[in-house]
Amino acid sequence: IILGNNLSVVIKTKEFLSSQFEMKDLGEADVILGVKVIRNSNGISLSQSHYVKKVLEKFNVHDDVPAKTPYDVSIHLCKNLGKSVSQEEYSKIIGSVMFLMNCTRPDIAYVVSRLSHYTHNPCSEHWNALRRSLKYLKGTADLALHYSKFPVVLEEYCDANWVEGNDEIRSTSDYVFTMGGGAI
Secondary structure, eight states, X not given: OOOOSOHHHHHHXXXXXXXXXXXXXXXXXXXXXXXXXXXXXXXXXXXXXXXXXXXXXXXXXXXXXXOSSSOOTTOOOOOOOSOOSSHHHHHHHHXXXXXXXXXXXXXXXXXXXXXXXXXXXXXXXXXXXXXXXXXXXXXXXXXXXXXXXXXXXXXXXXXXXXXXXXXXXEEEEEEEEEEXXXXX
16 A cells, blocks of 8 residues: 555655566555545545444344443443353454454444453353443444544543452553544
8 A cells, every 4th residue: 555645756656666566556445454445525534334234243233222332331340250151252252343443443442451351251241241332333333533634633642540349450541642633
């Protein structure tokens, strides 16, 4: 993928690369590693709505009523000391939503991080929380990261929280950088 804001430099780069390597020019990218690239006059949007729908179908959540938030903060999850409930299926779902989180859905980062702690031995409470996050994805499947052309300003946001009331008392913090209004 060659990106640039000067078309003549992009063309020269393609010519140089094709003189050194065997390559094909496939034109403008519309899907990159499962991420749809949507162009409009205001900028570019990156979406995985098709992948969200595939995940919901695969894990049988397509008929559920959507949730408004990915996680219920009033629920305090803790380690399961009993028998694991469908550990392999739980791990598959966590992996699927982790791919979304890393590519186009930073809005589910907290819940994926919390739920991934219990991948080795999930119980019914962990499953309920995971199911809620999938219901949230159902209601927000068409969300996308949008990068506007202007202003191209790099911004950073961070937050921290002291987690109490469960078996993992520790500080939780995170940050996000944005450019052109979209997370990077």
